[in-house]
Amino acid sequence: MSRLVMKFGGTSLADVERIRGVATLVAAEAAKGPVAVVVSAMAGRTNEMVAWVDSAGPPAPGLPSNDDEYDAVVSSGEQITAGLLALVLRNQGVRARSYMGWQAPILTDGAHGKARIESVDGERMAQTLESGVVAVIAGFQGVTAEGRISTLGRGGSDTSAVAVAAALGARCDIYTDVDGVFTTDPRIEARARKLERVSYEEMLELASLGAKVLQTRSVELAMAYRVPVRVLSSFALEPGQSEGRGTLVCDEEEIVEKRIVSGVAYSRDEAKISLLGLPSKAGTPAEIFRRLAEANVNVDMIVQSRARFGDSVNMEFTVGRRDAGRTLALMEAAQAEIGFEEARRDEEVAKVSVVGVGMKSHAGVAETMFRALADRGIAIQVISTSEIKISVLIDAAYTELAVRALHAAYGLDQVGEAAGAGAAG
């Protein structure tokens, strides 16, 4: 009998009435075979607790970080929904029991607040499932080797679900408030289409480029353990009718008709830092990025260009918007040593990306992108590429225009799995 892990987010579990709806979906699947469920906290609950933790204030100088107690407080949200869903399932005649992170156990490293799962005891969990009991597992949380509660960071319940599925050799259905993975954000492009299938690699790029459907780490795990993941909506779904719904995230080989471009993603969470008038010498970039690495600032896109006059150069790079102020201060403090003339920060930027495994074997993909943007008069500030994606940094005001232009340029609004291939020739 094939095993199934079902994961439900906070909006699907916002109150007991909705939890009753979730239980109905679970009961229908449990009638077919072994099921484990992974739950988030009730919508809004985690924010409430984060606010409490914040109002407690930072530790006094000399005392260790608060991240461990943050985890102890915040993880209580999933404890509540796990218990409540088990109760409602029993009320519907389904045998069920809850598991907290420490009970499963889901072992993590000691990086409180952003812990990584190290192992899940699939053996024990499988016994529960095979005995006909639905295991309801609190997502987002685990336990460290020292026996302390850890949490996995925002969206971590997706990762819990995939890790449990990997340990159980199960497939994983992620229930959310959208119908699946779309060619782009339907709020921007009404003609966005739901993808039937998307490869792990593409999903990974889409997730890290700003598509908020799945947590990046969960896709990495799914890819590493080859867990088939389906993204589907818990709303307006008849119990037991999940077959063929949503989007399947799977191996590239399982996707018969390859598209060159599968989706267009965008993110406004970045800021651009420009260092102007740098000396043109080999050691300068290392000098800059060593400082950022030491301060734990992640740099995404980088471009170096010759300055208009003289033989100095300009360096532009992007960092998370939260880190922008800190990065600028860091650079200005080292101005004499690095030797630039001026540092600037620009938060009015957006990163727009096209993603597709078909790029590996097709030429002309970048050209299509640049032409489409140029036709709308959108200037490209920075470019970065990987084997299956091209990202450009543009003025944030043009975000929607760029997304729609690219969606059309790659034919993503046309029905049919191979549409993308046709448009990019």
Place this chain on the structure above:
Amino acid sequence: MSRLVMKFGGTSLADVERIRGVATLVAAEAAKGPVAVVVSAMAGRTNEMVAWVDSAGPPAPGLPSNDDEYDAVVSSGEQITAGLLALVLRNQGVRARSYMGWQAPILTDGAHGKARIESVDGERMAQTLESGVVAVIAGFQGVTAEGRISTLGRGGSDTSAVAVAAALGARCDIYTDVDGVFTTDPRIEARARKLERVSYEEMLELASLGAKVLQTRSVELAMAYRVPVRVLSSFALEPGQSEGRGTLVCDEEEIVEKRIVSGVAYSRDEAKISLLGLPSKAGTPAEIFRRLAEANVNVDMIVQSRARFGDSVNMEFTVGRRDAGRTLALMEAAQAEIGFEEARRDEEVAKVSVVGVGMKSHAGVAETMFRALADRGIAIQVISTSEIKISVLIDAAYTELAVRALHAAYGLDQVGEAAGAGAAG
């Protein structure tokens, strides 16, 4: 260095601002020696979660009890306050860490919802304390041998605190919203005085007779392990000035000036069941109380009297008010077998009790009580006694009058430790 366990209730921890106040009290004690803290949930939080659990509905027929998942949900309240208090303590420069029931660990039996503590790992906890870290322990909860979360029943945090103190060889300060244990309820008798000391035996009677200061089980534990317990208020207390405040619950031998009566307690949580016209044969009482025991109904006071006419007898007994309807139905269903003429239920009753270790060696205590009540025209319906208490059941309308009359009759409103002795001679 003598160790201290401090316990705080839900009103003392109702929000982050009050938790800050509690942290100040803890910090002052931690500056003097090793401290562990036991916390309840924020006031109102447990009720909110009980309401959720209730709205989930009962398990479907054939499925096991919901008590285990009730515990999983409801125990999250103490998890939050334990984490928050640890955070606020660190903010005030005190090293602290939280312990959930399963982390301490506090091992209990498997009676979910009303579990009994079986052991506390004092060794490990002591190491934490001796290293200068304040242990903040979630009260009310433990873990079963099967690794499931258990809870101890309402007021269980008192019991957690005493159990931790016993394991640590510590004294135990119970912070609440009253200044200590009073000769009677100050809301009824303004002249009620705070007791400086009260013996375990007296406190046990007072707690089980309706005084809501401490959970009965916590007093039993304190008595068994000879843990000195102090009850004091967390409000209007200057940090570090707890010395000599509140009421000390201790060994009878540590109370120099013995009172005959220490306090007057009352309870309106009982109902009287009367079975009239029973056959006067030896097996009848056993026939009645076997049925009640099988239905898990606790019987408190019992009296049997000859009926006015013939040779039949009447039987009157009290049960918890919640059980009254069920008890009456149970009796009526067995009317033919038991053979009574009529069954009645009376919920308009109150139990008023006087408690004092001095009764053991003094005569005339009961007489003083009966005379005081008779003088006010209060009829006694049922009487029950133990070595150190006398309880009477009266019409509920006379509760306050009776409490005040007894408080005066035993001289409890007079200042001085030996006042009670003087009045009862």
